[in-house]
Amino acid sequence: EVQVVYSGGGLVQPGGYLTLSCAASGFTFSTVAMSWVRQAPGKGVEWISAINSGGGSTTYADSVKGRFTIARDNAASTLYLLMSSLNPEDTAVYYCANTTTWYRPRDYNYWGQGTQVIVSS
Helix, strand or coil, X not given: CCEEEEECCEEEXXXXXXXXXXXXXXXXXHHCEEEEEEEXXXXXXXXXXXXXXXCCCEEECCCCCCCEEEEEEHHHCEEEEEECCCCHHHCXXXXXEEECCCCCCCCEEECCCCEEEEECC
């Protein structure tokens, strides 16, 4: 079955930066598009970024464009999210997900318990 190990979450002040990672196993990571999604307190799940299987194409939700960067290391089966200029609205649990396409996917399968990001002064 699919297994994921998250790291990098935590508490950060507004304007700060943080890098999340998701190490995955149980499927052929290098052949599939991947995404990051998040769920803020009291909100539904929001797709925020996707990357194609090779890592050369990416898309972002308007809410994070210009501030977040998605990347992957297929040799390590790991997905990354580099976050900067963080604000309190970025507070959420973040999950990595398998998606059917890298171009603004509308469906996704996310795994595990995610990693908590809290942006607060």
